[in-house]
Structures are given as C-alpha cells and as structure tokens.
Amino acid sequence: MLKIEGLSKSFDGFMAVSNVSLDVKKGEIVAVIGPNGAGKSTLFNLISGVLKPDSGRIIFKGENIAGLPSHAICKKGLSRSFQIVNVFERMTVFENVQISIMAREKMNWNFFTPSSRVLIEETMQILASVGLTEKKDSVCGLLSHGDRKVLEIAVALGGNPEFLILDEPTAGMAPEETGRCIDLIKGLCDRFGLTILFCEHDMELVFAIASRIMVMTRGATLIQGSCDEVRGNQAVQDVYLGGSEVC
Amino acid sequence: MMHRGLSKRNWGIAAAVLAFLLLLPLFLPRFYVYQISLILVYGLLATSLNIVLGYGGVFQFHHCVFYGMGGYATALFLTKTGLPFVVSFAAGGVFAAILSFLMGLITIRLSKLYFGMLQISLGSLVWAIIYRWYSFTGGDDGIHGIELPDLVSSPRGSYYFTLAVTLLCLFVIYKILKSPFGSVLQGIRDNPVRSGMVGINVKRHILAALIIAGFFGGVAGSLFVVVDRTVFPDMLFWTLSLEVLVMCLIGGWFKFFGPMLGAAIVIALRTFVSGFTVYWALVYGIVMIFVIFFLPDGVLGFFEEKIKPAKGRAIADKG
Numbered sequence: 001m002l003k004i005e006g007l008s009k010s011f012d013g014f015m016a017v018s019n020v021s022l023d024v025k026k027g028e029i030v031a032v033i034g035p036n037g038a039g040k041s042t043l044f045n046l047i048s049g050v051l052k053p054d055s056g057r058i059i060f061k062g063e064n065i066a067g068l069p070s071h072a073i074c075k076k077g078l079s080r081s082f083q084i085v086n087v088f089e090r091m092t093v094f095e096n097v098q099i100s101i102m103a104r105e106k107m108n109w110n111f112f113t114p115s116s117r118v119l120i121e122e123t124m125q126i127l128a129s130v131g132l133t134e135k136k137d138s139v140c141g142l143l144s145h146g147d148r149k150v151l152e153i154a155v156a157l158g159g160n161p162e163f164l165i166l167d168e169p170t171a172g173m174a175p176e177e178t179g180r181c182i183d184l185i186k187g188l189c190d191r192f193g194l195t196i197l198f199c200e201h202d203m204e205l206v207f208a209i210a211s212r213i214m215v216m217t218r219g220a221t222l223i224q225g226s227c228d229e230v231r232g233n234q235a236v237q238d239v240y241l242g243g244s245e246v247c
Numbered sequence: 248m249m250h251r252g253l254s255k256r257n258w259g260i261a262a263a264v265l266a267f268l269l270l271l272p273l274f275l276p277r278f279y280v281y282q283i284s285l286i287l288v289y290g291l292l293a294t295s296l297n298i299v300l301g302y303g304g305v306f307q308f309h310h311c312v313f314y315g316m317g318g319y320a321t322a323l324f325l326t327k328t329g330l331p332f333v334v335s336f337a338a339g340g341v342f343a344a345i346l347s348f349l350m351g352l353i354t355i356r357l358s359k360l361y362f363g364m365l366q367i368s369l370g371s372l373v374w375a376i377i378y379r380w381y382s383f384t385g386g387d388d389g390i391h392g393i394e395l396p397d398l399v400s401s402p403r404g405s406y407y408f409t410l411a412v413t414l415l416c417l418f419v420i421y422k423i424l425k426s427p428f429g430s431v432l433q434g435i436r437d438n439p440v441r442s443g444m445v446g447i448n449v450k451r452h453i454l455a456a457l458i459i460a461g462f463f464g465g466v467a468g469s470l471f472v473v474v475d476r477t478v479f480p481d482m483l484f485w486t487l488s489l490e491v492l493v494m495c496l497i498g499g500w501f502k503f504f505g506p507m508l509g510a511a512i513v514i515a516l517r518t519f520v521s522g523f524t525v526y527w528a529l530v531y532g533i534v535m536i537f538v539i540f541f542l543p544d545g546v547l548g549f550f551e552e553k554i555k556p557a558k559g560r561a562i563a564d565k566g
Contacts, residue, residue: 048444074446086444088437090501099434103446108431109455111423115430159445 001026001195002047002078002163007056007066009046016042018219020056024163024197029189031206032199034216035239040199041083043216044167047197048080049073060163074103079161081152083168087140093151094136098123100158123158129191130154130184146177150184157188164188166198170205178205185209207231215239268410272403280406284474286514287413288467293494293506294420295463300492301500302424303456304436306363309370310464310491312350313343315483317465319377322390322478332396336469343465344458346373351457355450358439367485378480389479393472405473412470416463421503423459432456497538499545508547 004022008015017039024030032040045051047058049070058066065073088096101119102108110118127133130150135143140151149169156164169185170178186209188194200206206213207227214224217239223230230236272280292314299305317339324335354365377384384390394400399408423429435442435449443449472478481487490513498509516534520527542549 050440050444069448070440070443071446071448074444080444082441086438086441088434088441090437091433095430099430099442100445102427102431103442107427108447108452110427112426114422114425115427116425118427155441155445 001061002197003057003059004047005057005059007043007046007058008054009042009051010054015219017046017053020216020219020221022214022221022224024195026195027189027193028211029185029196029198029209031210031213032197032216033201033203033206033213034199034222037218038216039219040216041167042219044080044165044197044199047073048078048165071103074159074161077160077162078165079156079159079163080165081149081156081167081169083171085145085148085152087148087151087155089139089141091140092137093127093132093140093143093154094123096140096151097126097154097158100155101126101160104159126154126157129187130157131180146173146180149173149177149181153184153188161194163195163197166196168200169198170200170202178202181205182208272406277402280402281474282514282518284406284409286511287409288470288474289491289494289514290507290510291413291416291470292464292467293491293498293510294417294503295460295467296491297495297500297506298420298424298432298460298463299453299456300495301502301505302429302436303432303453304439305453305457306359307366307457307460308363308492309366309485309488310460311485311488312370312373312483313347313461313464314468314471314487314491315377315478315480316346316373316461317343317468318471318478318482319384319390319468320465321469321472322393323384325393325395325472326390332399336473339469339472340462340465343468344462347461347464348454348458351454351461355454355457367488370483370488371485374480374483374485377483384480387480389477391477393476393478395473395476399473409470409474412466416466417507420459420463424503428452428455493535495545497535497545499542499548499551501544502547502551505545505547509545512546 002022002024004020007017007020009017020043032043034040042051046053049065049068049072052067056066057064060076060078063076065076088099091099098115098119101122105119107118124133127136130153132147132150132154135147140148143151149171153166153169166185170181173181182205185196185198189196210227212224212226213230215222215230215236222235222239223233268283271283292310296307296310299307320342321335321339324330324338325332328335350366350369353369354362357365378387380386395405399405431442431447431452435447435452439449468482471482494509494513495506496509497512498507499505513531516531517527520530538546544552
C-alpha cells in the first residue's frame with residue numbers, strides 16, 4: 001500500500017533521513033524503531049507532507065505523493081497523529097474531531113449552516129470508538145495528557161483514513177493508559193481495517209502489536225522484518241539495544 | 248462555543264441595547280447621535296478586522312486600507328457617476344473585497360508578523376496613490392460635502408441607516424463565524440499545521456476570510472461617507488489601522504462583541520478626554536497598558552468571566 005524508495009532529506013548538510021526504503025502492505029501494523037535522532041519523526045514528516053524530500057519516491061496506492069502539500073496527501077486517505085500533541089487548543093474535544101470531519105466532507109465552504117447542527121452523529125461515532133464520549137465538551141487545553149494523546153488519534157481518524165501514521169502514540173502515558181492505547185490501536189486495525197505505521201520507544205507495545213518492524217539508525221534503514229527477525233538480529237542488538245538481550 | 252442560540256439573560260441585554268439604540272435620537276442631542284454613529288462604524292470596522300484577527304489568527308496590521316477603499320469607492324461613485332445611491336453604497340464593499348483579494352494573493356505567501364509587515368507596505372502604497380492622485384481622489388484634501396439622497400441625508404436618517412446596516416452586517420458575520428467555514432477558520436487559528444494535516448487548504452481558506460473581512464471593512468467605509476459626508480486619505484493611513492487593532496484588543500478579540508465594545512470605549516475616551524486635555528492619547532495609552540496587564544482577554548472577556556457561574560448553571564439546567 002505504501003512503498004518508500006531511496007528517500008533522503010538533509011538539514012544544512014546533516015542527513016536526517018538517508019536512502020530509506022520501507023514497504024507496508026494493506027492491513028499491516030508496522031513499527032519503526034530506532035534510537036533518538038534516528039530520523040523517525042523526519043521520516044513521518046516526509047510521508048505526510050510537512051517536509052519535502054530531497055530525493056526518493058513515496059508511492060501510496062500506486063501514486064507518487066512525495067512533495068505534495070499535506071492537505072492533498074490527507075485527501076488521498078493518509079492521516080497522521082503527532083508525537084507532541086498537536087490539536088486545536090481553544091476548542092472542545094467535540095469541535096476538534098468535527099473540524100477534521102468537516103474538512104473531509106469539504107464542508108469548509110459552507111457559510112450559513114450553524115456548525116452546532118452538522119456532523120453530530122459522525123463526530124459522536126468517532127468519539128465513542130476512542131472512548132472520549134464523556135469528555136466531548138471539555139476544552140482540550142484542559143484534558144489529561146493521556147486523553148490528549150487519544151484525542152490526537154481521534155482527530156486523525158476524522159479524515160476517515162485508510163492509512164494511519166502514529167508518531168509515538170503512548171509517549172508520556174501512565175502504564176494503565178498505555179494498555180488502553182494498545183487496545184485502541186489494535187481495534188482500529190481489526191475493526192476498521194486500517195493500515196498503521198507507527199514509531200514507539202516502548203518495546204512492550206511494539207512487540208505486542210506490530211506485525212513487522214523496521215529499525216532505523218542515523219537516518220538509514222538497518223533492517224525491516226518480522227518481530228522475531230528483528231529480535232534475533234545481531235546488528236540491531238549492537239546499535240539499538242547496546243548488545244543486551246531484548247525483553 | 249457550543250451554545251445553542253443566546254441564553255435568556257443575553258436576549259435581555261440584546262433587547263435593552265437595541266431599544267436604547269432605536270430610541271436614542273429622540274432624546275439625545277445631535278452631537279451624541281453623531282458619536283454613536285461613529286461608534287457603530289468603527290465597531291463594524293473592528294468586528295470585520297476581528298474575523299481574521301481573533302478568529303483566523305492572521306496579523307492583519309493594515310485593515311483600514313479596505314475601510315478607506317470602501318469609503319472612496321462610494322464617494323467617487325456618488326460624485327462622479329449618476330448611479331443610484333444603492334449601487335454607490337454597494338460599490339464600497341465590493342471594491343474593498345476586490346482589493347483585499349488582490350493584496351491577499353501576495354500577502355498570503357507569508358505568515359504571522361511577515362504577513363503583517365508586507366501588508367503595511369502594500370497598504371501604504373494604496374494610501375500613497377490616493378494621497379497623490381489629486382485629479383481623481385482630491386489628494387490630501389479628500390472629497391467633501393458629498394450629496395446624499397434625502398432618506399439618509401438628515402442626521403436621524405443617516406443614524407438609522409447606519410444602525411440598520413451595522414446590525415445586518417453583524418448578523419451576517421456572526422452567522423459566518425458560527426458556520427463550518429468559521430469553525431475551520433478557528434481551527435486554522437489554533438493550529439495551521441494540523442489543519443493542513445486534516446485536509447484543509449489553509450492558504451485558500453485564509454484568503455477567503457481576508458476577502459470577507461475586506462468586504463465588511465469596505466461597508467464600514469461606505470457607512471462613514473453616510474455619517475460624515477467626507478472621505479480623506481487619513482482613512483487608510485496605518486495609524487488608524489493600529490487604532491482599530493487596539494479596539495479589538497481592548498474589547499476582547501476572542502469574543503464576538505469585543506471589538507464593538509472596544510470601539511465604544513476608544514471613541515468615548517477620545518470624545519470626552521479630549522474635552523479636558525489635548526493629551527488625550529496619553530490617557531488612552533495608560534488605559535491600554537492597564538488592559539494588557541490586567542485584562543488579557545479584553546474588557547468583555549473579563550466581564551464574561553465574572554458572570555460565568557451564572558452561565559454555567561444555565562447550561563446545566565438545559566441538560
């Protein structure tokens with residue numbers, strides 16, 4: 001579904017992502033792992049159109065999307081969430097998700113229907129599927145960190161994506177919240193048939209839900225393979241895990 | 248933000264204000280009626296700026312260009328053509344919207360402060376053209392003693408006309424801001440990057456908002472012609488833009504009626520304080536400092552915060 005070939009991006013001569021290749025098939029959950037500064041977030045920014053790549057191709061559903069603006073990429077069915085919560089701070093949880101659906105429904109040129117009367121059902125459905133129904137009227141600046149991370153995913157879901165990119169979905173979460181998040185991500189894949197690409201530092205989470213793992217270091221792909229392959233790979237253990245046994 | 252309509256209390260306030268405004272010319276002297284008309288004009292101007300400033304997060308530093316453009320368009324149509332008043336009046340908003348579109352095409356390429364700086368430069372260019380083009384615009388003299396039809400030429404007539412147009416415009420702006428277009432605009436204000444990420448063409452959306460703001464700014468300019476029967480280059484000088492920006496800040500730029508209240512406060516200050524001292528700007532500056540330090544959400548934001556418990560109860564009652 002998503003195929004990346006020879007993707008590179010440098011910042012002032014520093015190769016943040018160099019010659020990365022990645023292959024994600026429909027319905028898979030693929031994890032990207034790697035030490036801090038390995039270029040995971042940059043890779044996601046390139047795929048979602050926040051940054052323009054220097055070279056390489058990003059083939060999404062048979063079409064090269066490298067260099068397209070982010071709104072155009074979103075329209076093709078690729079949404080993402082952010083590592084640092086990136087939502088509409090002054091608005092309520094409900095409105096946050098509603099805006100995302102409005103954009104998908106191309107409703108942003110509707111000038112005269114009150115917003116409070118449109119897309120109520122669709123919004124409530126998404127809120128219910130992530131378990132935020134009760135908090136729908138809270139201003140999101142006042143939510144707990146865990147709820148904000150979930151809202152972050154809910155906003156991405158508003159675009160009704162086929163492909164979802166999650167940048168450290170559980171960063172900073174308490175253990176019980178992490179469990180909730182694992183269930184949520186698995187549910188999205190099983191129930192809605194979403195293909196998911198995510199990066200994460202929590203190895204427990206990675207091995208629990210990923211069908212395949214790609215390891216990055218210093219901007220380049222080290223290996224892409226199944227959990228067992230990655231677990232058993234000597235190079236991964238040396239670079240990423242400092243030689244110790246995984247888990 | 249999810250209120251369905253106005254609460255009972257707000258309806259009461261609205262009705263009282265409306266009754267006051269309607270009956271006003273019957274007992275107030277002409278001078279004060281004129282001042283209230285000015286407040287309405289500047290209030291509409293500030294509210295139109297706030298579409299992009301408070302709701303869109305755009306640093307529109309030179310909004311008065313559209314105000315002046317509207318005023319000049321109406322004045323020139325009235326003095327140089329024989330077209331009916333309605334057409335001349337409508338020309339104000341339309342020409343301002345066109346100018347806003349053209350300027351927006353250029354300024355939209357930048358964001359935040361850079362947007363504002365570029366806008367000041369482009370706006371000053373328009374000012375310079377009007378200031379220098381004696382044969383057409385009257386240069387720094389402006390155009391005076393503009394003939395108006397009987398209906399709006401009397402002080403009372405012009406007041407009621409101004410009131411009606413202002414209320415109509417406020418209603419339309421309110422509807423627009425509460426529509427999906429307005430919601431998306433507020434989303435862009437809070438987070439432009441994420442807005443693009445959910446599929447919104449941020450630049451095109453902002454450009455549309457700029458055109459709308461320009462249009463209503465232009466209508467305010469046309470109204471000024473009805474109130475004052477003159478236009479002059481100062482209408483689009485950047486200091487006036489600053490003053491309108493200050494009106495939004497004083498009143499509260501995250502509230503719909505904030506700019507209107509800000510306009511009332513600034514005009515009232517100017518009118519009354521300048522009766523006592525020529526240094527009225529000093530008093531104005533001190534008020535400004537106090538507002539910024541103690542009322543960061545503006546005067547209206549402050550008072551809404553004060554009556555919030557009552558409002559919270561009203562929402563709870565509704566379910």
